[in-house]
Amino acid sequence: xxxxxxxxxDEALGLDQVIEPxxxxxxxxxxxxxxxxxxxxxxxxxxxxxxxxNSSNVTIFIAFSQPFSHYDRILRKLGxxxxxxxxxxxxxxxxxxxxQCPDGDxxxxxxxxxxxxxxxIHKTISALPEISWKNxxxxxxxxxxxxxxxxxxxxxxxxxxxxxxxxxxxxxxSLITLNHEDIYSSEDRPTxxxxxxxxxxxxxxxxxxxxxxxxxxxxxxxxxxSCFIVG
Amino acid sequence: MAESIYRALRDGALEGELAPxxxxxxxxxxxxxxQVFSHxxxxxxxxILAGKSQSRGLVVVSFSRSPxxxxxxxxxxxxxxxxxxxxxxxxxxxxxxxxxxxxxxxxRNFTALSNEAMVSSNAxxxxxxxxxxxxxxxxxxxxxxxxxxxxIRFSIAIDxxxxxxxxxxxxxxxxxxxxxxxxxxxSSIFWLLHxxxxxxRVTAVLEYLSSIVASLEPSHQLANGQRGDxxxxxxxxxxxxxxxxxxxxxxxxxxxxxxxxxxHIEQSGINFASLPxxxxxxxxxxxxxxxxLQLSEKERIDKANVVLPFEHQGNGKPIQIYDGxxxxxxxxxxxxxxxxxxxxxxxxxxxxxxxxxxxxDDEMPDSDEDPxxxxxx
Numbered sequence: 001x002x003x004x005x006x007x008x009x010d011e012a013l014g015l016d017q018v019i020e021p022x023x024x025x026x027x028x029x030x031x032x033x034x035x036x037x038x039x040x041x042x043x044x045x046x047x048x049x050x051x052x053x054n055s056s057n058v059t060i061f062i063a064f065s066q067p068f069s070h071y072d073r074i075l076r077k078l079g080x081x082x083x084x085x086x087x088x089x090x091x092x093x094x095x096x097x098x099x100q101c102p103d104g105d106x107x108x109x110x111x112x113x114x115x116x117x118x119x120x121i122h123k124t125i126s127a128l129p130e131i132s133w134k135n136x137x138x139x140x141x142x143x144x145x146x147x148x149x150x151x152x153x154x155x156x157x158x159x160x161x162x163x164x165x166x167x168x169x170x171x172x173x174s175l176i177t178l179n180h181e182d183i184y185s186s187e188d189r190p191t192x193x194x195x196x197x198x199x200x201x202x203x204x205x206x207x208x209x210x211x212x213x214x215x216x217x218x219x220x221x222x223x224x225x226s227c228f229i230v231g
Numbered sequence: 232m233a234e235s236i237y238r239a240l241r242d243g244a245l246e247g248e249l250a251p252x253x254x255x256x257x258x259x260x261x262x263x264x265x266q267v268f269s270h271x272x273x274x275x276x277x278x279i280l281a282g283k284s285q286s287r288g289l290v291v292v293s294f295s296r297s298p299x300x301x302x303x304x305x306x307x308x309x310x311x312x313x314x315x316x317x318x319x320x321x322x323x324x325x326x327x328x329x330x331x332x333x334x335x336x337x338x339r340n341f342t343a344l345s346n347e348a349m350v351s352s353n354a355x356x357x358x359x360x361x362x363x364x365x366x367x368x369x370x371x372x373x374x375x376x377x378x379x380x381x382x383i384r385f386s387i388a389i390d391x392x393x394x395x396x397x398x399x400x401x402x403x404x405x406x407x408x409x410x411x412x413x414x415x416x417x418s419s420i421f422w423l424l425h426x427x428x429x430x431x432r433v434t435a436v437l438e439y440l441s442s443i444v445a446s447l448e449p450s451h452q453l454a455n456g457q458r459g460d461x462x463x464x465x466x467x468x469x470x471x472x473x474x475x476x477x478x479x480x481x482x483x484x485x486x487x488x489x490x491x492x493x494x495h496i497e498q499s500g501i502n503f504a505s506l507p508x509x510x511x512x513x514x515x516x517x518x519x520x521x522x523x524l525q526l527s528e529k530e531r532i533d534k535a536n537v538v539l540p541f542e543h544q545g546n547g548k549p550i551q552i553y554d555g556x557x558x559x560x561x562x563x564x565x566x567x568x569x570x571x572x573x574x575x576x577x578x579x580x581x582x583x584x585x586x587x588x589x590x591x592d593d594e595m596p597d598s599d600e601d602p603x604x605x606x607x608x
Binding site: 194 | 260297325326327328329331335393396407427428429
């Protein structure tokens, strides 16, 4: 089932064929999940495909949620060694767990905050050979925690996401984000969440089955999740 | 019907009047506003190039797409964009809307790429999107650069109003749009709006500013608004390829015209078609259950023959239903009854009797005046 579900996802995203040049180049992919159904397995899968030995793709991983060791452990089980990828400059890990944007500045200073993060990403990609630019994936895990780091300013996060999107036009790279639907479900008008849906070229939703959760979990990728893709 | 929109924009403004303004509105359930917007741009630009429109140039204020998106769009429609930089200019509010790149370049953490120069003959970067006044001036300047001063007009396309509303209060955005409409060199103006990103009053403000409002709705409403439910999946698939397109025109003579069409999204672009009849849609949506929901012919006839309760009094005689034209003298002392049951029997039929008990002796007797006396029927 793992294999089958991965293949369906790969097929839908065009990842079952050649992955160089990266099929998602120039696109924004938004993954949406809920507490009952975590979408991080999609993130891990895309990371694994991006770092496949058959390609020279580069991934820039912006982590607000977990430290490096967490992803290293998971990807090891999927057959991918993040440490060696990092050493080979194919995997760049930006640990943002401690990021706290300066209060009230709202990103005015380029030294701190999300403006600096954007600058860092831009610099990292520019430093690569031009031929690799379209094989770069920027992965953000996850947007709700980025909002927390930005002191709740969703406008500031949206500005940052806009600039990340300009990177996809400038370098033809791809942007993959994860966000949690149920955090915003209590709002009358979950603007930030809907904005992301408009921004995305591909939307992947991880939902629990109508019949409810099954307790059968196989490794890191639960069997019981239903997943559909709207492009 | 999409033709009518295109014609209104092409014909432009009359002397001394506000320029026609179009809002293209959608929501996440049918997010096709960009396709419609692109379609309108390419149609309008073709007519500008052919000299068939009042406007002689097009300024695209691009917030959510890069300038190359629009240039490629027009190129794919067969327009020679390279030589048409006297007819189209793009105010690039996409690449660096808040001036972050400038700031980073200032702190030497940043190397700006030179490929931005690629589109520079058709695009100017604008870095202060929070300032609507500066945006207004830049738009006008860009337009005048295209068509010169004097009486020649140009059109404006804004992608999208949502981004403007994110960066500035609705009053500033409304003022900008209103000033653009009243400028005597603007022929027509249109913008994109995602209605679910804003409060209803904000959407209403922009609709009031428009002479044409085109809204996109899903073909099939999803049950409970649930998008994730697998049962709704086939409906979602339908909704991803087509939708309903409603247009409301405010005409010069004050009349409002409302039209609807179906819009189909295809690889090559979008197509408009007239709406199928309601029955065809409804039949597709009748739920499949194990009992019959339709009436057979015999059942229909039997139903028509049933005499309804208020049409008879059980004694086999037909009675007339009180229709307000008889006098109320006989009914003065009656307890008030509901209009449906206010039955006036024939004089011949004496089987009915009304017994009236006053609630208390203190109660004033009913006045002899008929309250309906002053009616002049």
